[in-house]
Amino acid sequence: MKFKDLFAYGVNEFGRIVHEEFGRNHETAELHVSNEIRDKCRELILDNDKLKKIMEVFLDNVERGLKKKTHSTATVKCFPTYVQDLPNGTEHGKFLALDLGGTNFRVLLIELSGEHFEMKSKIFAIPQHIMLGSGEQLFDHIAECLAIFVKEEHVQDQRLPLGFTFSFPLSQRGLTVGILERWTKGFNCSNVIGNDVVTLLNEAIDRRGDVLIEVTAILNDTTGTLMSCAWKNKYTRIGLIVGTGSNACYVEKQKNAELWDDVDMGSGNVLINMEWGAFGDDGALDFVRTQYDENIDKHSVNPGKQKHEKMISGMYMGELVRLALQRFTKENLLFGGKGSDMLFERGRFYTKYVSEIESDPPGVFNNLIDVCEELGLKHATEQDYVNIRYICECISRRSAHLVSAGLAMLLNKMGEKRVTVGVDGSVYRYHPHFHNLMMEKIRELVDPSIQFDLMLSEDGSGRGAALVAAVASRLQKERRVVQTT
Numbered sequence: 001m002k003f004k005d006l007f008a009y010g011v012n013e014f015g016r017i018v019h020e021e022f023g024r025n026h027e028t029a030e031l032h033v034s035n036e037i038r039d040k041c042r043e044l045i046l047d048n049d050k051l052k053k054i055m056e057v058f059l060d061n062v063e064r065g066l067k068k069k070t071h072s073t074a075t076v077k078c079f080p081t082y083v084q085d086l087p088n089g090t091e092h093g094k095f096l097a098l099d100l101g102g103t104n105f106r107v108l109l110i111e112l113s114g115e116h117f118e119m120k121s122k123i124f125a126i127p128q129h130i131m132l133g134s135g136e137q138l139f140d141h142i143a144e145c146l147a148i149f150v151k152e153e154h155v156q157d158q159r160l161p162l163g164f165t166f167s168f169p170l171s172q173r174g175l176t177v178g179i180l181e182r183w184t185k186g187f188n189c190s191n192v193i194g195n196d197v198v199t200l201l202n203e204a205i206d207r208r209g210d211v212l213i214e215v216t217a218i219l220n221d222t223t224g225t226l227m228s229c230a231w232k233n234k235y236t237r238i239g240l241i242v243g244t245g246s247n248a249c250y251v252e253k254q255k256n257a258e259l260w261d262d263v264d265m266g267s268g269n270v271l272i273n274m275e276w277g278a279f280g281d282d283g284a285l286d287f288v289r290t291q292y293d294e295n296i297d298k299h300s301v302n303p304g305k306q307k308h309e310k311m312i313s314g315m316y317m318g319e320l321v322r323l324a325l326q327r328f329t330k331e332n333l334l335f336g337g338k339g340s341d342m343l344f345e346r347g348r349f350y351t352k353y354v355s356e357i358e359s360d361p362p363g364v365f366n367n368l369i370d371v372c373e374e375l376g377l378k379h380a381t382e383q384d385y386v387n388i389r390y391i392c393e394c395i396s397r398r399s400a401h402l403v404s405a406g407l408a409m410l411l412n413k414m415g416e417k418r419v420t421v422g423v424d425g426s427v428y429r430y431h432p433h434f435h436n437l438m439m440e441k442i443r444e445l446v447d448p449s450i451q452f453d454l455m456l457s458e459d460g461s462g463r464g465a466a467l468v469a470a471v472a473s474r475l476q477k478e479r480r481v482v483q484t485t
């Protein structure tokens, strides 16, 4: 059997497979998922009828977000980004980028020349007290990290253009003006909502007085991802994130983006930041939400918000699995009814465990045994392993299928014959089957005449920010030339 064939399995197919080459040798000897667990997990499986219903409602949400009349009450906001042009390969020079939006904060220095780019970057932590502190503290921290970085890279005396990837819902009023609508992904800093984050950053930089920069663009990570893939692949028209959170952006005809109030610079298009994580906040997804989704939402820092994201992204996937495991243990369907303190502790089942568990070939449970040991569940039986893996598969598949429904809806709406989707985020990157699950499901849902592809973005948010800054600088220069001739 070829290695890749080991992964070509379905949720219901657990074969009897022995793999000596994978170290510890666990044979499932015809064990199948218990009927009760299978029955109780049915609600997590979204068949194509449900997914098509979701696509229909989603499309309506997108149209409401785009239209002036309905935008204020729409849940999927579809904000114009003021990015109209994709890179054309002639961008060059040195650019700084900041990338804030989830687990890590990064500062980057990028040099573009023709087809080549060089990148240096440094990751800084955002401590929990800053994530939940004041806006001033947050932006002072960002400015301090930037100051440290430019000194280390010896560019502190150059006034470099900076692209700021700020991956929270922003209402943009220009390429360098972004008003924070609300915090997501565990951030909740005071005095930022309703304010322009570029102004807050500039004020923090001014308070220090030791950094020279010019913020030339603010964007979110979906835009960065789209731009960085577009630099390599001319068919890129959609950017997707499945990381801490989930969101997408796409190229829309400027005439459909009714909120767009700037001069059209010629392309006739504008990138739309969908903020698709908010889909379902009006109850549109209630017909497929489960008690686990309710529980996650109730205990989050933003109850009632980002319901779509909470069914998909890395911040919640592990906890969804843990809640199901906890329930089934209490119902005496797992671990002989005896859990562990760690299993019953909120947030203790990491999303990376789902990837690890599903990376074992079917019927092999080496990673799962390690996870059970880490969680104090040494008493788990092979029947438990089969059941746990099935639960992980149901939840990760549901996530991949929801994302696929969103993309198929967009591909159908855009109606282009060939589209590449640039994708970033640890769930897509590291879950062993996410890409294949998506390819398969999109194919089932999309108009068959449309060719599509999913492309992993290499460092989308950082490089993309530099590219948006670079395209803005190129256009500024081109316009100056036109004005003087």
Ligand SMILES: Nc1ncnc2c1ncn2[C@@H]1O[C@H](COP(=O)(O)OP(=O)(O)OP(=O)(O)O)[C@@H](O)[C@H]1O
Pocket: 100, 101, 102, 103, 104, 167, 221, 241, 242, 243, 244, 245, 246, 313, 314, 315, 316, 350, 351, 352, 353, 355, 356, 424, 425, 426, 427, 430, 431
């Ligand atoms: N091996 C893995 N498999 C699946 N998910 C993972 C893995 N490792 C980390 N994650 C999850 O991915 C999330 C972090 O995603 P990512 O590294 O893309 O961060 P981010 O850029 O901060 O997120 P975002 O782009 O949404 O702002 C975390 O929620 C984490 O639980």
